[in-house]
Amino acid sequence: MDHATQVRIIQELLEFEEQRTTDMDGQESEHYNPVAAYTDPDRLTAELDRIWYRRPLAVGHVAEFPEAGSFKTLRVGKVPILVVRGKDDRIRAFVNVCRHRGTILVEGECGRANAFACPYHAWTFGQDGGLRHVPDDFGFPDVAADKGRFGLRELWSQVHAGFVYVQADGNTPEQQLVDWLDEVGRDLQDLALDDYAALEPSTVRHPVNWKLPFDIFLENYHTKFTHRSTIYPVFLSNVGKFDAFGPHIRCVLPRREITELRHIDESKWDLVEQSTLLYVVWPNTMIAVLPEHAAVWHVYPDGVEHSTMNFYALIARRLYESEAEKEKWQKSLKVVKKVKREDAERFLSIQQGLNSGAHPALTFGRYEKAIAWFHQSIETALADPAAPATAEPAAEASAH
Incomplete structure (x- = not known):
């Protein structure tokens, strides 16, 4: 983010704080989102078909793949995916299914392997997805003669600003990734997160619709009440700035000390130092930058009322490699973990409330x-899957 944009946002935030208000929707009334958006199985089927399979999804960070053979697995709807760094240093994505009899090839969540042997018959595939070995291959003369035709199915993948993107349907995205993002x-590129270290990875399955974690993430109205003893003392209450770029979102949550910038020359203003930047790389990724x-967080639907959340922290190499700084960033991660638990309590409770009718x-x-913007972007994609991703979201459906 260029400095002029940072100054503009800080000026708006200072004005909000002075006027005891925040960034508000231009409409004169609130939005209503149907509960069926979180509970209807047919709705999830449409979301998978028209959104999840057809868009580039951020699925990891390059720091999770530090060497050749480093891998992680995930599932997008019905598509199991294997992401691995090859000996040529390229990160690739494959459908995680053996070409012999359709067994899930790699069952672990992450790790490192020189090759991947199917647990059923040990057909073995290389880090580049190519078929390397078939036991007793005399029974498969066509396969033995042309192993190149029997490699894993490769999916489109690309790295941008340190994050790995995959499209689950195997097609090339309609837009160039830089245009889509x-x-x-550009913000993520400017933040130089590509050289950060990845720590504290975890994968948790929650009995909630995949959209609920985003609902929690995308407002700080709840901070004073849900996070009273953790981050509320740090941030201005219910003050923030929202910008959308197509379906993607940037929210800025200012720290209380941002008000001190009124007495500092604008040339020295730094938005990251005085706030938390919250990004949604639509539809599945949330990034909180401090x-x-x-x-x-990478979120994936796992049934209409279940989702899988893959979490990790990114730390600047300077901090990661310094013993003197270790205590500071470990303390910060403890706070992040506690906030995660507090938010999880809320979205688990919400799903129960939704299910009650x-x-x-x-x-x-x-x-x-x-x-509201996040949900309107979903509505746009569901209403017209052929519409460009940057199209203006359709008007919300009334739930009255």
Whole structure:
């Protein structure tokens, strides 16, 4: 993010703080989101078909693949995916299914392997996806004669600003990745997260619809109440700035000390030092950027009322390699973990409330505009899967 943009955002935040308001939706009323958006199995089927399989998804960071053979696995709907760094240093993605009899090839979540042997019959594939060995291959003369035709199915993948992107349907995205990411991609590039170290990886399956973690993430109205003893003392209450770039989102949550910038020359203003930048790389990734730290969540639907959350922290190499700095960043990660637990308690509770049938819709206030935008972007994709990703979101459906 260039300095002029940082100054503009800080000026707006200072004005919000002075006027005791925040970034508000231009509409005069709140938004209503149908509960069915979180509970309808047919809705999830449409989301998978029209969004999840057809868009580039951020699925990891290069630091998770430090050497040849480093891999991670994930699942997008019905598609199991294996992501691995090859001996040529390129990171590739494959459908994680053996070409022999369709067994899931790699069952572990992450690790390192020189090659991948199927647990069923030990057909073995290289880091580049090529078929390397078939036991007793005299029974498969065509395969033995042309192993090149029987490699793993490769998916489109690309690295940008340190993050690995994959498209689950195997097709090349309709837009160039840099165009798809728009200003969010440029921000991530400017933040230089590509040289950070990855720490504290975890994968958790929650009994919640995949959209609920985003609903929690995209507003700080709840900070005073849900995070009273963790991060509320650090941030201005219910003050933030929202920008959208196509379906992608940037929210800025200012720290209390940002008000001190009124007495400092604008040339020395630094938005990252005085706030947390929250990014949604639509539809599945949340990135919280702090000074020399970042917290990353990749979320995947795992049934209409279940989702899988893959989390890791990113730490600047300067901190990671310094014993003197270790205590500081470890303390920061402890806070992040506690905030994660507090948020999880909320979205687990919300899913129970939705399942009760108590209400037909959820209410998003005018200063919860980032959540409304997120859901409107989904509606746009569901209504017209052929529409360009940067199209203006369609008007919300009434739930009254």
